[in-house]
Structure formats: structure tokens, C-alpha cells
Amino acid sequence: MLHKNVECYVDELVVKSKKREDHLQDLRMVFYRLRRYQLMNLLKCAFGVTSGKFLRFIVRHRGIEVDQSKIAAIQAMLELRNL
Structure with a gap:
């Protein structure tokens, strides 16, 4: 499942599906495992x-x-004067 239907980093998780009609089944599988543990x-x-x-x-x-x-935060940075 990991890197196929699920991307995870620390406590962030995204469930993805190639086809819209497969998404509910993919979610069920992920939810089953998350609930189990x-x-x-x-x-x-x-x-x-x-x-x-x-x-x-x-x-x-x-x-x-x-x-x-x-991007806006980087563009708003002041130019360095001294090193």
C-alpha cells in the first residue's frame, strides 16, 4: 500500500487512487489497518x-x-548586505 495508494510522512497521511471508482475501496483498506492499530x-x-x-x-x-x-515570503526577503 505504501507509495502505491498511500503516502506517509511522520503523522501526515494521504490516500490516493489512480481511478475515482477505486478510491472508496482504497480508503476502506487504509481505514481498516488504521483502526486495527x-x-x-x-x-x-x-x-x-x-x-x-x-x-x-x-x-x-x-x-x-x-x-x-x-514563494511570497522568499520574494519579500531583503538582500544580504554582509557575509
């Missing part, structure tokens, strides 16, 4: 989203993008 906190879950933040990146159906607020 008491690893799921429903208060921290988001369901049915088409995009979201994961590891400070924006994950969408078409790929991974940089969060625009991070």
Missing part, C-alpha cells in the same frame, strides 16, 4: 477534498505545487 484520529481527518496541504506543499489531482505563500 488504533492510529486514526477522526478530528484530524479531511475527506473528499480535491486538493490540500501536505508537507507544506499543495497536492492536487494534477500534481504537487509549491504553496504560493512560501
Whole structure:
């Protein structure tokens, strides 16, 4: 499952499916295992989203993008004067 239908980093988890019709079955399999080992906190879950933040990146159906607020922060940095 890992790297096929699931991406995980520390306490962040994303369930992904190649086909929309397979997603419910993929979720069932992941939820079964999370419940079995008491690893799921429903208060921290988001369901049915088409995009979201994961590891400070924006994950969408078409790929991974940089969060625009991070780009703006870098562009707003002052130029170094001394080394």
C-alpha cells in the first residue's frame, strides 16, 4: 500500500487512487489497518477534498505545487548586505 495508494510522512497521511471508482475501496483498506492499530484520529481527518496541504506543499489531482505563500515570503526577503 505504501507509495502505491498511500503516502506517509511522520503523522501526515494521504490516500490516493489512480481511478475515482477505486478510491472508496482504497480508503476502506487504509481505514481498516488504521483502526486495527488504533492510529486514526477522526478530528484530524479531511475527506473528499480535491486538493490540500501536505508537507507544506499543495497536492492536487494534477500534481504537487509549491504553496504560493512560501514563494511570497522568499520574494519579500531583503538582500544580504554582509557575509
